[in-house]
Amino acid sequence: MQQRILGRTGRTISAIGLGTWQLGADWGDVDESSAFDVLRASVDAGVTFFDTADVYGDGRSEQFIGRFLAQHPDLEITVATKMGRRGPQDPAQFTLDNFRAWTDRSRENLGVDTLDLVQLHCPPTPVFSSDAVYDALDTLVAEQRIANYGVSVETCDEALAAIARPGTASVQIIVNAFRLKPLDEVLPAAAAAGVGIIVRVPLASGLLxxxxTAETTFPASDHRNYNRDGSAFDVGETFAGVDFETGVRAAQEFAALVPEGVTPAAAALSWVSNLDGVSTVIPGARNRAQAEGNAAAGSVELPAEFDAGVHDIYDRFFREAVHPRW
Structure with missing residues (x-):
């Protein structure tokens, strides 16, 4: 497993991490035994970075991670959590008092005194330009509630605003073969500033x-069912911002690019994890096999022409429809 420095945190983490939204049972039911199996398989495969949030299963994901790490105190795992979506999405809610309450809850869930990294969880756009918000985050660091802070964003402009702040350690953003806009400005700006990039949704919610197929269905509780059109949260947060059938056709062409002996998922993870400026990629996993497959993608080598094929598919299926959006 390749190792990278996570931006201004100075921490060394694995190039392939683990996203744990699914452990909160927001992608269908996952029991504690299955959750621990995913965490153990990821660690055994070299993963040293877990990403979670206080709203994943209303804290369930954080609690699973906290109990797992308490049982394995020898592990050197960096845990990033998120805050800001437990209440109304109003910039006035992003105050020091609320930050203290939210991080205290996450500290309890994870069983730690100091959180490794706390990210604002896709807050309203004005939050990214608020001096008071960054002052409050700096206060949390001074109080040792958190060691570092970053942001999770929906748009490239939000990412660039956060990168310009001297205390921002990392930016979490959607990047995948069907979402290339961050390559234009965000990744170069982050690299120049020493800010880490955490890539989420690297498989376009499984499309990649x-x-x-166009007939694939998902459980009622799965966001791939109820958020296909972006009605629950931002358009393109689930899948790629185009209609599902178009995404499936693009995915079929992507699969045709993949070298023999490599799965499309491994190719997609390898490609995005090796982009200049990317610190880590956080695919989710619902079972041991998926966790092992994700981690193994860190050692996949792709032919030189693969990148050109990715850009060609993006230009034909996505650029006109989605590039201006984010």
Whole structure:
């Protein structure tokens, strides 16, 4: 597993991490035994970075991680959590008092005194330009509630605003073969500033696994069912911002690019993790096999022409429809 420095945190982490939204049972039911199996398999495969949030299963994901790490105190794992979506999405809610309450809850869930990294969880756009917000985050660091802070964003402009702040350690943003806009400005700006980039949704909510057809259905509780059109949160947060059938066709062409002996998912993870400026990629996993497959993608080598093929598919299926959006 390749190792990278996570921006201004100075921490060394694995190039392939683990996203744990699914452990909160927001992608269908995951029991504690299955959750621990995913965490253990990821660690065994060299993963040293877990990403979670206080709203994943209303804290369930954080609690699983906290109990797992308490049982394995020898592990050197960096845990990033998020805050800011437990209340109304009003910039006035992003205050020091609320930050203290939210981080205290996460500290309890994770069983730690100081959180490794706390990210604002896709807050309203004005939050990214608020001096008071960054002053409050600096106060949390001074109080040792958190060691570092970063942001999770929906748009490139939000990312650039956060990168310009001297205390921002990392930016979490959607980047995948169907979401290339961050390559234009965000990744170069982050690299120049020494800010880490955490890539979320690297498989376009599973589209890039090559397993879906236009007839694929998902459980009622799965965000891939209820957020296909962006009604629950931002358009393109689930899948790629185009209609599902178009995404499936693009995924079929992507799969045709993949070298023999490599899965589409492994190719997608390898490609995005090796982009200049990317610190780590956080695919989710619901079982041991998925966790092992994700981690193994860190050692996949792709032919030189693969990148050109990715850009060609993006230009034909996505650029006109989604590039201006984010």
């Amino acid at each position: 696994s090559g397993k879906y």
